[in-house]
Amino acid sequence: MHPTDAALVEQCLKGQKDAFAEIVNRYQHRVYYMSLTRIRDRYEAEDLAQETFIQVYRKLATYDSQRSFKNWLFCICANLGKNRLRSRARRREVHNPNPEPQEMTSQDQSRIDLMDALHKIPEKKRIPLVLKHVEGFSYDEIAAIMKIGISAAKMRVKRGRDELVRNLSE
Amino acid sequence: MKSQDRLLHNLLDGTGPEQRDSEPTGHEAERLSLYREGLKRLEDHEEKAPDDFAARVMAALPDKPRLTWWKRLGSFWPERRFWPIPAVAGALALFAIVAGLNLIWPTQGKILIPVILDLYAPSAKQVDLVGTFSGWKAEELPLKGPDAVGYWTIAIKLAPGRHEYKFRVNGTRFVPDDDGEALRPDGFGHENSVLVIRGGTRQFEQPYMLTTCKGMVMPKDNQAEAALPLPKENRGQWQAVLDKGIAAGIQRRQLEKTLVRLATANFSPDQAQVILEPLFQDVQTGNYANHVLLKLQEGVLKKAPFDGLGAVARTRDNSFRKAKNLLARTGYGGAIETDPALLDSTAFALESGQDQSLLNEVLTAGKGKHPNQITAVIEAGESLHNAGLQGEPLKLIMKDCLEKELKSREIRRVLRHIKKKLKEGLDHKTIRDKLWV
Numbered sequence: 001m002h003p004t005d006a007a008l009v010e011q012c013l014k015g016q017k018d019a020f021a022e023i024v025n026r027y028q029h030r031v032y033y034m035s036l037t038r039i040r041d042r043y044e045a046e047d048l049a050q051e052t053f054i055q056v057y058r059k060l061a062t063y064d065s066q067r068s069f070k071n072w073l074f075c076i077c078a079n080l081g082k083n084r085l086r087s088r089a090r091r092r093e094v095h096n097p098n099p100e101p102q103e104m105t106s107q108d109q110s111r112i113d114l115m116d117a118l119h120k121i122p123e124k125k126r127i128p129l130v131l132k133h134v135e136g137f138s139y140d141e142i143a144a145i146m147k148i149g150i151s152a153a154k155m156r157v158k159r160g161r162d163e164l165v166r167n168l169s170e
Numbered sequence: 171m172k173s174q175d176r177l178l179h180n181l182l183d184g185t186g187p188e189q190r191d192s193e194p195t196g197h198e199a200e201r202l203s204l205y206r207e208g209l210k211r212l213e214d215h216e217e218k219a220p221d222d223f224a225a226r227v228m229a230a231l232p233d234k235p236r237l238t239w240w241k242r243l244g245s246f247w248p249e250r251r252f253w254p255i256p257a258v259a260g261a262l263a264l265f266a267i268v269a270g271l272n273l274i275w276p277t278q279g280k281i282l283i284p285v286i287l288d289l290y291a292p293s294a295k296q297v298d299l300v301g302t303f304s305g306w307k308a309e310e311l312p313l314k315g316p317d318a319v320g321y322w323t324i325a326i327k328l329a330p331g332r333h334e335y336k337f338r339v340n341g342t343r344f345v346p347d348d349d350g351e352a353l354r355p356d357g358f359g360h361e362n363s364v365l366v367i368r369g370g371t372r373q374f375e376q377p378y379m380l381t382t383c384k385g386m387v388m389p390k391d392n393q394a395e396a397a398l399p400l401p402k403e404n405r406g407q408w409q410a411v412l413d414k415g416i417a418a419g420i421q422r423r424q425l426e427k428t429l430v431r432l433a434t435a436n437f438s439p440d441q442a443q444v445i446l447e448p449l450f451q452d453v454q455t456g457n458y459a460n461h462v463l464l465k466l467q468e469g470v471l472k473k474a475p476f477d478g479l480g481a482v483a484r485t486r487d488n489s490f491r492k493a494k495n496l497l498a499r500t501g502y503g504g505a506i507e508t509d510p511a512l513l514d515s516t517a518f519a520l521e522s523g524q525d526q527s528l529l530n531e532v533l534t535a536g537k538g539k540h541p542n543q544i545t546a547v548i549e550a551g552e553s554l555h556n557a558g559l560q561g562e563p564l565k566l567i568m569k570d571c572l573e574k575e576l577k578s579r580e581i582r583r584v585l586r587h588i589k590k591k592l593k594e595g596l597d598h599k600t601i602r603d604k605l606w607v
Contacts, residue, residue, distance in 0.1 A: 013237075015234065017228075020231065021224065021228055024228065025224055028219045028224055029216075029217065029218050031219075032218070032219035033217040036217050046223065049223070050223070050226065054227070054230055054231060054232070057232065058232060058235060058236045059236065061237045061238045114211055118212070133213050134215075158179050161205060164208050165205050168208045169204065
């Protein structure tokens, strides 16, 4: 039987660093995907995912075990992503979202298509859409993570869907 | 169109009505399948973190999670059965700190109450405060003034207890406090103002502040002040008087000080011996000798003649002896040592001419009450006696105060009320009859 997230956090706080390795293994792909929907650049997304885990580990003592760990984790990821985009805008860096592909397979092509379609959606609709359909969060949870109202969350997901379908059929 | 749109999104959310019944047809069905296909692509899409991602994250982690301050504090607390160790250690440390602070700043006898005293004297050139708190020493507590209105003021910190004082104007004339509510005969044909501070509150209504403020004057500790050397002239005789006093249980420093002041006022050792004679009669005078010596110091300041000094010393000594007897007779013998305030108040009441039988009755009525309460009632009685209330009404009011178990503050209110009525010229009996209505 796998230990729960809260039990793993408890072990981490007692000094067992290995328990955090289990958490990283459990969530690494999802956090990475979430980061990739935030930032198109794979290297930078990887960096964001890594920073998310480091930040989670640092702030582990403030985690409230009554709340869902997954929600908390994604909340931190969403906030860090937002900060990163904001600081990037401040620095006015020229961002190269799509490195030149080399010898792409058809699977790669479809992935790029989907990510293209996804990244054409503005961020404030894209993130709720991913949280809803990839992570399976409820509207309440999305509202809490994005720090918006429930009806706003619903509206953003709806519009996100509309734009995704439109972008995919282009 | 809008309702169809809502239906479509409800179906995608899985929150619409029973799906089979409301499944759209025609163009809407195509649209729904397009949406489902697009979302399925999104849901099925997989993005995997690089293989070494977890290892890199673990390598980049800090040593320990950052603990909040309360968790950091809690980490010192051992688990389960070892918890009493830090608890006991903490309690011991706290005890040691409190005990240490108490050693450095003992609170006993050091509580000082700030008081502001003032005198209206617009034409005066110099005003200073003299009183029992400064051993009736002149020019030690000068008042500041005059202000625009003509008032001279002094902010002073006094220990709880009974203080007699007067203002000295231009270095010659002695004036009691203006408000004149708390006056008692000084034994030299004039009157002193009396200020009683008990348990952190003032007995008489006068402007005062409870906060410690800048510019507060503290009278020098009369007890702890270094003694002056005895006069060189007739030193042997002065020394003999001093030795006699010490043998009678009088505090050396106070007696020495009084002798020096008598000498500076040109009294001879023989005259001093005669003046102090009542104190030398037995060894029981130790606990009130200070009051007699203070009276003599006051007399020296007021330039009282030899006879006058002898008389006040005898009167004060007599009233203390009477008070001691009275207390012993009424069953307060133990309180003479443990509660000097009761002895003082009884003696001062007798000295100001209050009837012994009246005090006897009050003390008997106060059996079982707290000595502080009896002291407050006797002090109030003395004040009322000096204000002119006498006889049966005074006795009844004092007994009323005891029976009703009034607190010092309430007694003070009663005192103020009666004095007001006395000033209005009401009959004593009427005042008492209407007092508790």
